[in-house]
Amino acid sequence: MGGWTDIVPSALFIMPTDAYLKEVPPRLSQVFEGRRKLLDICEALGLLQAEIEYVFTQPYGHRLDCELLSKQFEQLAVSIAAEIPHSQCDCPPSERKCPKCEGRRWLTATQHRQALPVQK
Ligand SMILES: [Zn+2]
Numbered sequence: 001m002g003g004w005t006d007i008v009p010s011a012l013f014i015m016p017t018d019a020y021l022k023e024v025p026p027r028l029s030q031v032f033e034g035r036r037k038l039l040d041i042c043e044a045l046g047l048l049q050a051e052i053e054y055v056f057t058q059p060y061g062h063r064l065d066c067e068l069l070s071k072q073f074e075q076l077a078v079s080i081a082a083e084i085p086h087s088q089c090d091c092p093p094s095e096r097k098c099p100k101c102e103g104r105r106w107l108t109a110t111q112h113r114q115a116l117p118v119q120k
Contacts (some may be wrong), residue, residue: 049073
């Protein structure tokens with residue numbers, strides 16, 4: 001056992017996928033690698049939020065505005081999560097002015113939600 005593969009996260013060898021775990025074409029691989037990066041940032045913000053809430057309970061943290069700081073971390077994560085690459089657009093390759101993806105051929109989480117059929 002041993003070797004360099006043991007220290008490199010196996011996730012690096014996984015092809016990027018969209019939110020449906022569907023592999024994306026090479027031209028979108030950078031975008032959907034970014035999906036993982038942004039999810040990591042959101043997770044890190046969640047951990048920081050928990051850290052602040054912990055620090056507030058400690059003798060050195062009583063002056064922190066725990067409620068405000070906690071809410072700010074949450075707002076940062078929500079803002080980022082809203083624009084994370086979500087999935088590929090279903091428009092044909094010839095479509096240059098798709099109203100859903102603006103011709104990029106992929107949708108952020110917010111664009112995906114907006115493109116869903118309206119529930120009656
Ligand atoms: Zn489109």
